[in-house]
Amino acid sequence: xxxxxxxxxxxxxxxxxxxxxxxxxxxxxxxxxxxxxxxxxxxxxxxxxxxxxxxxxxxxxxxxxxxxxxxxxxxxxxxxxxxxxxxxxxxxxxxxxxxxxxxxxxxxxxxxxxxxxxxxxxxxxxxxxxxxxxxxxxxxxxxxxxxxxxxxxxxxxxxxxxxxxxxxxxxxxxxx
Amino acid sequence: xxxxxxxxxxxxxxxxxxxxxxxxxxxxxxxxxxxxxxxxxxxxxxxxxxxxxxxxxxxxxxxxxxxxxxxxxxxxxxxxxxxxxxxxxxxxxxxxxxxxxxxxxxxxxxxxxxxxxxxxxxxxxxxxxxxxxxxxxxxxxxxxxxxxxxxxxxxxxxxxxxxxxxxxxxxxxxxxxxxxxxxxxxxxxxxxxxxxxxxxxxxxxxxxxxxxxxxxxxxxxxxxxxxxxxxxxxxxxxxxxxxxxxxxxxxxxxxxxxxxxxxxxxxxxxxxxxxxxxxxxxxxxxxxxxxxxxxxxxxxxxxxxxxxxxxxxxxxxxxxxxxxxxxxxxxxxxxxxxxxxxxxxxxxxxxxxxxxxxxxxxxxxxxxxxxxxxxxxxxxxxxxxxxxxxxxxxxxxxxxxxxxxxxxxxxxxxxxxxxxxxxxxxxxxxxxxxxxxxxxxxxxxxxxxxxxxxxxxxxxxxxxxxxxxxxxxxxxxxxxxxxxxxxxxxxxxxxxxxxxxxxxxxxxxxxxxxxxxxxxxxxxxxxxxxxxxxxxxxxxxxxxxxxxxxxxxxxxxxxxxxxxxxxxxxxxxxxxxxxxxxxxxxxxxxxxxxxxxxxxxxxxxxxxxxxxxxxxxxxxxxxxxxxxxxxxxxxxxxxxxxxxxxxxxxxxxxxxxxxxxxxxxxxxxxxxxxxxxxxxxxxxxxxxxxxxxxxxxxxxxxxxxxxxxxxxxxxxxxxxxxxxxxxxxxxxxxxxxxxxxxxxxxxxxxxxxxxxxxxxxxxxxxxx
Numbered sequence: 029x030x031x032x033x034x035x036x037x038x039x040x041x042x043x044x045x046x047x048x049x050x051x052x053x054x055x056x057x058x059x060x061x062x063x064x065x066x067x068x069x070x071x072x073x074x075x076x077x078x079x080x081x082x083x084x085x086x087x088x089x090x091x092x093x094x095x096x097x098x099x100x101x102x103x104x105x106x107x108x109x110x111x112x113x114x115x116x117x118x119x120x121x122x123x124x125x126x127x128x129x130x131x132x133x134x135x136x137x138x139x140x141x142x143x144x145x146x147x148x149x150x151x152x153x154x155x156x157x158x159x160x161x162x163x164x165x166x167x168x169x170x171x172x173x174x175x176x177x178x179x180x181x182x183x184x185x186x187x188x189x190x191x192x193x194x195x196x197x198x199x200x201x202x203x204x
Numbered sequence: 205x206x207x208x209x210x211x212x213x214x215x216x217x218x219x220x221x222x223x224x225x226x227x228x229x230x231x232x233x234x235x236x237x238x239x240x241x242x243x244x245x246x247x248x249x250x251x252x253x254x255x256x257x258x259x260x261x262x263x264x265x266x267x268x269x270x271x272x273x274x275x276x277x278x279x280x281x282x283x284x285x286x287x288x289x290x291x292x293x294x295x296x297x298x299x300x301x302x303x304x305x306x307x308x309x310x311x312x313x314x315x316x317x318x319x320x321x322x323x324x325x326x327x328x329x330x331x332x333x334x335x336x337x338x339x340x341x342x343x344x345x346x347x348x349x350x351x352x353x354x355x356x357x358x359x360x361x362x363x364x365x366x367x368x369x370x371x372x373x374x375x376x377x378x379x380x381x382x383x384x385x386x387x388x389x390x391x392x393x394x395x396x397x398x399x400x401x402x403x404x405x406x407x408x409x410x411x412x413x414x415x416x417x418x419x420x421x422x423x424x425x426x427x428x429x430x431x432x433x434x435x436x437x438x439x440x441x442x443x444x445x446x447x448x449x450x451x452x453x454x455x456x457x458x459x460x461x462x463x464x465x466x467x468x469x470x471x472x473x474x475x476x477x478x479x480x481x482x483x484x485x486x487x488x489x490x491x492x493x494x495x496x497x498x499x500x501x502x503x504x505x506x507x508x509x510x511x512x513x514x515x516x517x518x519x520x521x522x523x524x525x526x527x528x529x530x531x532x533x534x535x536x537x538x539x540x541x542x543x544x545x546x547x548x549x550x551x552x553x554x555x556x557x558x559x560x561x562x563x564x565x566x567x568x569x570x571x572x573x574x575x576x577x578x579x580x581x582x583x584x585x586x587x588x589x590x591x592x593x594x595x596x597x598x599x600x601x602x603x604x605x606x607x608x609x610x611x612x613x614x615x616x617x618x619x620x621x622x623x624x625x626x627x628x629x630x631x632x633x634x635x636x637x638x639x640x641x642x643x644x645x646x647x648x649x650x651x652x653x654x655x656x657x658x659x660x661x662x663x664x665x666x667x668x669x670x671x672x673x674x675x676x677x678x679x680x681x682x683x684x685x686x687x688x689x690x691x692x693x694x695x696x697x698x699x700x701x702x703x704x705x706x707x708x709x710x711x712x713x714x715x716x717x718x719x720x721x722x723x724x725x726x727x728x729x730x731x732x733x734x735x736x737x738x739x740x741x742x743x744x745x746x747x748x749x750x751x752x753x754x755x756x757x758x759x760x761x762x763x764x765x766x767x768x769x770x771x772x773x774x775x776x777x778x779x780x781x782x783x784x785x786x787x788x789x790x791x792x793x794x795x796x797x798x799x800x801x802x803x804x805x806x807x808x809x810x811x812x813x814x815x816x817x818x819x820x821x822x823x824x825x826x827x828x829x830x831x832x833x834x835x836x837x838x839x840x841x842x843x844x845x846x847x848x849x850x851x852x853x854x855x856x857x858x859x860x861x862x863x864x865x866x867x868x869x870x871x872x873x874x875x876x877x878x879x880x881x882x883x884x885x886x887x888x889x890x891x892x893x894x895x896x897x898x899x900x901x902x903x904x905x906x907x908x909x910x911x912x913x914x915x916x917x918x919x920x921x922x923x924x925x926x927x928x929x930x931x932x933x934x935x936x937x938x939x940x941x942x943x944x945x946x947x948x949x950x951x952x953x954x955x956x957x958x959x960x961x962x963x964x965x966x967x968x969x970x971x972x
Contacts, residue, residue: 065593067630071674073659077681083674117544117659119594169665 034095041094049091052130058115058123064088070114070124080107084114084124091127100131106143154193157186206266208326209239209258213246213272215301222305222314228271231319238326239265246270247278252285259289266290267332269325271298271318274864275881276722291334292773293829298325299879302867308875317875320845324878327841331833338807339769342428343527346761347372349420349704352380353399354739354750355532356406361758362530363411367765370524371406372415372434374700377481379403380534384464386562388747389611390642396480396563403482416483419700421521423529423708427734428770429808432524438517439487440496441474445512446485448476452504452513453486460492462567465560468575469567474504474513479565486512528734528761531708531718532754533700535740537693538591538598545590545597545691547661550576551669554693555605558612572619574687576667581623581687584616587658588629591694598694600715603744605692606633610646612690617649626652626684628673636746654682661689695744708735709915711857713952717743728757731857731915736760775829776810777817779803783824790816790825795917813916814887818926830883836895842878843899850877850903850964851896855885857915858951859907865954873958874965876902884909886919893930893944902968903943905960910948920948942967 032041050060070084071077082104090099099105108128115123136142142150149159162183164172175183186192210232214220225242232240239262243251259265267290270282275297286295300318308314344367348359351373359369371378382388383403385395406412415436422433456472464471464478473492476484486504494501495515505513537554540546551574564570574581586609592602606629613625632653634643647653658671670685697705697716705712711719711731718737721729728736738753739745745753764770777798779790784803791799793816798809814827826832842849854860860881866873882888885908896904906927908920927946934941947960 065630066676067589067593067657068655068674068676069657069659071681072656072672074674077674078672085674085676113659119589119596119657121595 032093032095034098037098039095039098042096043094045096046091046094049096049127049130053123053126056123056126058126059121061088061091061122061127063120064092064122065120067119069117069119070122073113073117075109075111075113076107080104082107084108084128087127087131088122088124096131100135100138101140103143105131105135106146154196155189157192158183205330206264207237207239207262208329209241209255209262209265209268210322210326211246211255211258211268211270211272212240212242212322213251213270213301214242214244215246215273215305216244219272219301219305219318222308222311223300223318224311224315227315228319228322232322232326246272247281252281255282255285256288267294267296267329269296269298269322269329271300271322271325273301274299274303274860274867276861276864277302293335293775294329294332296325296329296332298322299864302864303879304875306867306870307872309872310875313875316846317878320842320849321878323845324838324841324880327844328834328838331831331837333828335829336774337771338774340428340772340808342765342768342770343430343525344368344765344768345370345524345526346528346530346765347420347430347432347524347526348530348532350374350380350532350534350700350739350741351378351406351414351416352532352534352739352750353382353402353747354534354741354754355380355530356402357751357754358530358532358738358758359406359412360402360409361755362761363409365758365762367411367761369412370415370434370526371412372418372420374417374419375477376417376439376487377403377477377483378406378414378416379482381556382747383478383480384466384556384559384563386559386566387611387615389607390638392611392614395559396565400480403480407482414483415522417487420704420707426808426811427732427764428527430526430529430734432526432529434522434524436520436522437490438519439485440490440493440513440515440517441486441488442512442514443483443485445510446508447510447512448484448486449509450476450486451507451509455503455507457501457503458492458494460489465567466554466557468557468560488513527765528736529708530754530757530761531701531704531710531730531735531737531741532739532750533704533741534698535695535701535744536698538696540591540597540691540693543591543597544660545587547663547669547689549661549663549667549669550574551581551687552661552689552691554691555608555612556693558690562612562615572616572688579687580620582620583624583626583686584613584620584688584690585626585628585684585686586613586690586692587661588627588692589657589694590691592692593630594694598696598715600744601633602692602695603633604695604746607639607642607746609690609692610634610643613651614646614649617651624652625650626654626686628654628656628658628684630655630657636748653677654684658684695740697741701741704741706912708732709913710735710737711861711951714950715743717741719951728753728760734764772808774807775812775827776807777805777812777814777825777827779805780824780826783822785822785824787821789819789821793819793922811916813884813919814882815884815916815919815922818887818889818892818922827883827887830887832892835880835882835892838880839896839901840899842880843896843901846876846878847900848876848902849896850905850961850968851901852877852879852905852907852961853882853885853888853893854879854907855909855915855919856881856883858909858913858949859885861951862907862949862953862957865952866957867954869954871954871958873961876965876968877905877961884914884916884919885923886914886916888923888926890926890929890933893926894933897934897939897943903945903964905945905947905964907947907949907957907960910950913950940971942971 068085076082105128164174298321348371359371382399418436421435425431453472453475456474458473461467462471474488560566561572591597634640655676656673658673661671736757738757739750914920
């Protein structure tokens with residue numbers, strides 16, 4: 029594997045990082061990505077494919093060959109919305125979504141900052157408890173339904189917003 | 205007693221790369237009672253010659269140990285070699301390849317283990333005695349189960365050779381799945397035109413006795429002398445009288461889905477199975493008939509001009525005596541409902557349903573239409589690997605789908621020159637004579653090959669089918685709208701195949717297909733001598749491969765039944781009348797009635813499982829080729845070679861095979877585990893289980909065939925009982941009971957073998 033060179037940027041596979049990734053996946057009960065046979069079913073069903081061009085099968089291929097740095101530092105992995113469909117439907121019981129979670133964690137731990145949109149999302153959670161204020165949902169025929177119309181109760185908000193923020197921050201710090 | 209010769213095989217570097225053969229040779233040569241030789245390939249002609257020469261030169265050698273591969277592999281070769289100089293049973297094989305060099309990478313560790321295994325074999329062989337033989341009469345009739353293309357071909361081959369063949373088929377007509385196909389690759393000829401002459405030939409052959417609507421429900425006996433129970437359902441129609449005029453079907457008031465057309469159209473409760481069926485006669489579907497279920501109607505009986513309808517027919521049982529059995533019970537399509545591969549919509553169909561629409565005599569008269577509204581499809585999409593190559597459904601490749609989908613795409617192009625035809629695939633697999641050329645021809649037909657697997661089929665509110673797929677070739681994410689979606693549905697063993705596995709006690713894989721004795725060198729043999737598996741009962745395969753199988757099995761049957769008598773080795777039980785107190789425990793344990801009231805063993809009935817040995821309180825009964833002395837000597841030898849061993853008792857079939865598969869798959873496990881082969885774990889007495897602990901073993905594992913799949917009826921249950929008793933005794937003596945383990949395992953489950961061994965070693969490491 030070390031004999032490979034990416035001629036676009038002259039990078040080499042990173043065996044140690046790959047081993048560590050496989051180890052962390054094993055802790056999560058996920059099998060070795062080298063079992064992926066590139067049927068691309070994950071990408072066919074990916075929620076983030078159409079708008080954000082996320083190709084989970086391609087992420088898996090990079091992991092298999094060990095070209096991790098480029099993947100870790102690219103915006104692409106941040107497109108994953110974590111719907112877990114790729115994991116649910118993979119015929120080889122792989123989990124691209126877990127691979128991307130790990131790569132995202134590594135990126136942040138190595139000092140990288142969250143992409144702009146994520147900062148907004150994070151800010152949203154910290155200040156209101158929500159990523160986004162849900163206004164209405166669309167059905168199959170693109171018709172909008174408000175919570176009221178659906179007979180859903182009113183949403184609550186954190187009562188002590190400062191306490192909520194510090195608790196969350198503390199949790200994040202512990203995790204890291 | 206004479207000396208023992210020990211032969212060490214390098215097996216190229218299969219063994220020698222991890223096991224230090226020179227070191228072993230030096231170690232064993234220290235013992236003056238041993239003559240030690242090594243060879244690059246012992247199984248080769250030169251290797252066998254060396255064995256013979258050694259026996260010639262050393263007249264005082266009267267027994268030998270062959271340290272090489274698994275006895276499952278070459279035992280017969282070495283037996284035939286040894287037989288030239290000594291009794292055929294005066295040798296023992298030490299498996300230092302599958303159980304050692306292939307599962308350990310550390311050279312020192314592997315060498316130590318090999319030493320221990322060989323030491324066990326040397327100790328054991330000291331107690332070997334010559335085994336006698338007996339000639340038994342051979343029944344030269346053959347039973348073929350399943351009359352699809354494979355079963356019919358095997359029957360004809362055997363009948364032409366002069367064997368009397370019983371051909372048993374559970375449907376009302378012979379012919380199997382091939383009668384349902386439209387055209388077949390790679391020749392594109394009409395399937396029924398190919399199979400129909402074969403069906404008629406089977407019917408007309410004087411040596412073939414056809415039993416339709418029949419199933420095998422029981423089996424006893426052994427090769428050359430099987431007793432088979434066959435149950436025949438009533439047809440309610442006299443085969444000799446029915447002229448297949450069809451008047452009964454016309455008048456029958458009960459309409460039912462037509463199974464032959466996969467429910468795409470209707471038929472009546474009394475009907476002829478299909479045009480050209482053999483026998484070409486009507487039959488009544490029991491469940492649907494008003495007369496049978498409610499005692500009313502009976503119109504068919506009244507209108508039949510030949511007076512052929514007979515409601516007095518009853519279910520019948522028949523005992524057949526045969527010498528060999530060929531199992532050709534075939535496949536079925538997997539039910540994909542409730543998976544994302546399927547979508548509940550009439551226009552999502554399977555490949556086999558499309559075949560029915562292609563056939564001119566089929567439910568649509570040869571017109572391919574969208575079943576929802578009968579319109580002509582403008583866009584047809586084939587989705588490959590529906591359920592196949594998926595660990596959550598069928599892990600294997602269904603083998604024929606690439607080729608038949610390509611064939612169907614070609615037919616669609618010929619029918620609809622202007623239609624859009626798509627095919628979503630992972631890989632196209634077209635090996636085999638003329639198949640790649642066939643694929644090349646199809647590529648000229650303007651078919652959109654999409655390199656990607658769809659995630660889910662959906663439809664729009666107005667009912668148009670679509671799915672999204674990422675095409676790796678164009679790097680595009682595409683929406684594919686289709687009028688007709690054809691799934692290349694995974695194949696699985698038919699219900700009949702699954703039933704036969706139980707009735708005939710055949711081994712099957714994790715995929716549930718019947719397992720051959722050896723996937724490479726004994727592809728139609730099974731672990732039961734005289735029973736052969738062919739066609740898709742063994743795995744998904746093409747018509748040509750099924751026919752090859754059939755010819756191979758016919759040849760194997762002819763070989764085994766070539767003489768009127770067969771010589772059988774007496775590896776059976778024997779009772780010492782001086783010790784026997786006639787307590788009856790052995791007779792109670794024996795499932796074959798092999799022990800007479802006067803406490804003598806009927807050699808022909810005894811299967812040599814050893815369950816009688818495990819219950820005898822007086823040590824009065826022994827299995828001739830696995831005596832208590834042999835078993836204990838082997839355990840002693842292993843522990844002498846490596847005191848830190850875990851003794852793994854395995855059955856000769858599932859347990860030992862699983863260990864071999866761990867070997868062939870190079871699944872590493874701790875070297876402390878050493879396998880001791882038994883015919884069946886039912887052979888183990890409580891003392892046998894506890895013996896290794898007395899001698900200082902770290903642990904004992906028992907690898908049994910799963911309950912219900914025991915090759916000797918209930919050996920697993922018997923062993924589990926002894927295991928529970930042994931646990932109690934260990935507990936009383938204050939020994940950690942977790943050092944004794946009982947594992948039920950299937951032949952193909954090398955992974956479970958590896959996992960169980962690792963868990964045992966992990967545990968032992970933890971308590972030390």
